[in-house]
Amino acid sequence: MxxxxxxxxxxxxxxxxxxxxxxxxxxxxxxxxxxxxxxxxxxxxxxxxxxxxxxxxxxxxxxxxxxxxxxxxxxxxxxxxxxxxxxxxxxxxxxxxxxxxxxxxxxxxxxxxxxxxxxxxxxxxxxxxxxxxxxxxxxxxxxxxxxxxxxxxxxxxxxxxxxxxxxxxxxxxxxxxxxxxxxxxxxxxDFEKECKETTLEPYILFYSDALTPSETVIDELQRTAKEQGLMLVSLGKKFSWCDTNILSASPFEWLGYIKNAQFIMTCMYHGLLFSIKYRRNFAVFLNEHRKNKCLDFLENAGLTDRVIDRETKFAAIFASPIDYTRVQKFLxxxxxxxxxxxxxxxxxxx
Incomplete structure (x- = not known):
């Protein structure tokens, strides 16, 4: 044992x-x-x-x-x-x-x-x-x-x-x-047997414990969702600027929400890993104490261009697909x- x-x-x-x-x-x-x-x-x-x-x-x-x-x-x-x-x-x-x-x-x-x-x-x-x-x-x-x-x-x-x-x-x-x-x-x-499928209409998923991006990025996030006809959904935490807040999902329902999102915005390490696992388009926003957790992995995977900073525009990342063939070789x-x-x-x- x-x-x-x-x-x-x-x-x-x-x-x-x-x-x-x-x-x-x-x-x-x-x-x-x-x-x-x-x-x-x-x-x-x-x-x-x-x-x-x-x-x-x-x-x-x-x-x-x-x-x-x-x-x-x-x-x-x-x-x-x-x-x-x-x-x-x-x-x-x-x-x-x-x-x-x-x-x-x-x-x-x-x-x-x-x-x-x-x-x-x-x-x-x-x-x-x-x-x-x-x-x-x-x-x-x-x-x-x-x-x-x-x-x-x-x-x-x-x-x-x-x-x-x-x-x-x-x-x-x-x-x-x-x-x-x-x-x-x-x-x-692989979680293939455990992942529970969702029935939500198309959405951008926001996943954070409490940290939020800048007001400018939030405005861009809301504007992009509206332009693309997508709901803005927060998973696990309530944020007033999201259209829907899903607070009581089970762990395997959580997987389904990640898997079926059109785009994911996160600052969480496992939010990042599951975005990659399910080959989702995503962006990461960080502060100093998140860098050890996320930036190191992004650097090794060649995905630092997914990080939103003061110079990076959310809309540009949203419109930029990820080459998962290259990422998969690393994984x-x-x-x-x-x-x-x-x-x-x-x-x-x-």
């Missing part, structure tokens, strides 16, 4: 889908696996407060947000997992031959709900072999000052796969090993390398 330690029991589409993808990929390869159902109470509390309040007051979309959380809980229950653990000390009661830490930004501790949690850096993990797969620091820069304990904990990893250059530098600095940049698990699994090469990495890590797993 392989244990997976990652974010899977939160209410974020990308977090759930990356966890689900890794679980299913390992099953396809013949590896039985389960999620280590660990999360601190502080992390749960902070995420709940963030979801249901705006400026300290109950959100106007409170009941739709609760419906979204309920639907996520249904999907959480479908995953194979251990009993619930709230404290790192309790993890000593379970043992694995192999534990995979990741993917997602499990090594980001300044912006995650529970703050610094040494468990994700290997503390308390009872396993013969500890592997990181597609782990990320998210917006935390590798050269910032880190908690001292990280220096010793990172040396417990037998192999380290990361999903971006910033995390590569961090892992190499603190582990003393040679990390490898690998693909997020959603790029290893195929990285997918093969990622699969080889995992195979090598798990080849002596009993």
């Amino acid at each position: 392989i244990g997976i330690l990652t974010f899977f029991q939160c209410y974020n589409y990308g977090a759930y889908l990356q966890a689900y993808a890794l679980h299913k990929y390992l099953k396809q390869k013949g590896y039985d696996n389960e999620f280590i159902n660990y999360r601190s109470k502080l992390s749960e509390k902070n995420e709940y407060r963030h979801l249901v309040t705006v400026d300290g007051k109950k959100s106007g979309a409170y009941f739709r947000i609760l419906l979204k959380m309920l639907r996520f809980k249904i999907y959480h229950r479908k995953l194979k997992k251990t009993k619930r653990f709230y404290h790192s000390e309790d993890l000593n009661t379970i043992h694995y031959q192999t534990v995979l830490v990741g993917s997602d930004q499990v090594w980001c501790y300044t912006r995650e709900w529970g703050g610094f949690d040494p468990v994700y850096f290997s503390y308390g993990i009872n396993a013969r072999k500890i592997i990181a797969y597609a782990a990320s620091m998210g917006p935390d820069n590798y050269d910032r000052e880190h908690p001292e304990v990280i220096n010793s904990l990172m040396k417990n990893f037998d192999s380290i796969g990361v999903r971006d250059t910033n995390t590569f530098q961090f892992a190499r600095l603190f582990s003393g090993k040679d990390p490898q940049i690998v693909l997020d698990p959603v790029c290893l699994y 195929d090469k990285k997918r093969k390398a990622s699969e080889v990495f995992l195979d090598n890590c798990l080849k002596d797993h009993g």
